[in-house]
Amino acid sequence: MSFGKVIDKKNTDLSKSIDKQKVPEHVAIIMDGNGRWAIKKGFPRSFGHNKGVSVLKEIIKVSKKLGCKVLTVYAFSTENWTRPIKEVDFLLNLFSEVLKNEIEEIHEELIKIKFIGDLTPFPDALKKRIYFSESLTKNNNKFLLNICINYGGRQEIVKVAKELALKSSSGEIKPSEVNEELFNSELLTQGIKDPELLIRTSGEKRISNFLLWQLAYSEIYISEVLWPDFNETEFLKAIIDYQSRDRRFGGIESSPNESFDDSHFSPQ
Numbered sequence: 001m002s003f004g005k006v007i008d009k010k011n012t013d014l015s016k017s018i019d020k021q022k023v024p025e026h027v028a029i030i031m032d033g034n035g036r037w038a039i040k041k042g043f044p045r046s047f048g049h050n051k052g053v054s055v056l057k058e059i060i061k062v063s064k065k066l067g068c069k070v071l072t073v074y075a076f077s078t079e080n081w082t083r084p085i086k087e088v089d090f091l092l093n094l095f096s097e098v099l100k101n102e103i104e105e106i107h108e109e110l111i112k113i114k115f116i117g118d119l120t121p122f123p124d125a126l127k128k129r130i131y132f133s134e135s136l137t138k139n140n141n142k143f144l145l146n147i148c149i150n151y152g153g154r155q156e157i158v159k160v161a162k163e164l165a166l167k168s169s170s171g172e173i174k175p176s177e178v179n180e181e182l183f184n185s186e187l188l189t190q191g192i193k194d195p196e197l198l199i200r201t202s203g204e205k206r207i208s209n210f211l212l213w214q215l216a217y218s219e220i221y222i223s224e225v226l227w228p229d230f231n232e233t234e235f236l237k238a239i240i241d242y243q244s245r246d247r248r249f250g251g252i253e254s255s256p257n258e259s260f261d262d263s264h265f266s267p268q
């Protein structure tokens with residue numbers, strides 16, 4: 001993985017449009033469109049996944065350089081098991097190979113890597129690589145890369161509900177003590193700030209069971225570009241669009257002198 005590349009000429013203008021003070025700390029990405037990209041080019045779907053890895057490497061580098069602190073990517077959903085066995089095997093093997101080939105450089109870049117999801121069904125060899133990578137990078141503090149595999153947002157919420165029910169039945173907590181903070185503390189992303197921005201590629205306008213709890217107030221940016229064609233320019237476009245949003249979290253933006261004018265309403 002090369003982190004030395006500087007922003008190219010085409011991106012210079014875009015990068016100038018970015019407000020460094022308003023860079024999202026946590027960006028989540030649904031990397032969609034690998035298969036379609038490959039098929040369009042007359043290649044097998046695996047070709048798209050391979051290209052997808054190099055795009056991910058570029059986006060890690062760009063987001064880190066920009067000042068983001070956390071990147072969470074959806075690499076394998078709980079629903080992806082329904083794909084043909086050959087594609088599932090290819091993806092699991094790809095995760096393993098990428099970890100083997102890239103972990104040293106990830107570590108050198110002081111990136112902490114964390115896998116989010118139920119790892120139980122994965123082959124032992126992959127699990128071993130995952131545990132090794134997590135343990136090697138656990139004290140790195142420049143950037144956090146969360147890779148969601150065998151992850152589903154609903155499954156995560158059910159897991160939290162079960163943990164809290166167990167704690168409640170054992171008397172460790174009272175049902176009345178269950179609140180958002182306690183719920184957060186049982187999530188797989190426990191301790192990580194919610195994403196300010198979700199990017200989904202390939203034009204699909206769905207959350208697809210990704211981070212259902214954590215995305216409650218995230219801004220959503222849909223890119224029409226298929227993931228293997230996504231790049232620094234497209235990422236910067238997403239950040240610029242995000243920075244143009246007025247984030248109100250359900251409130252309203254008002255100046256201190258402005259009062260609510262209810263003169264148009266005449267109660268019956």
Ligand code: FPP
Nearest residue numbers: 031032033034035036052053075095098147
């Ligand atoms: C979605 O495209 C992509 C995936 C299900 C796999 C994403 C995985 C990578 C980019 C590799 C990442 C590697 C590591 C180590 C994290 P799709 O297959 O659903 O494409 P389609 O919608 O066109 O069919």
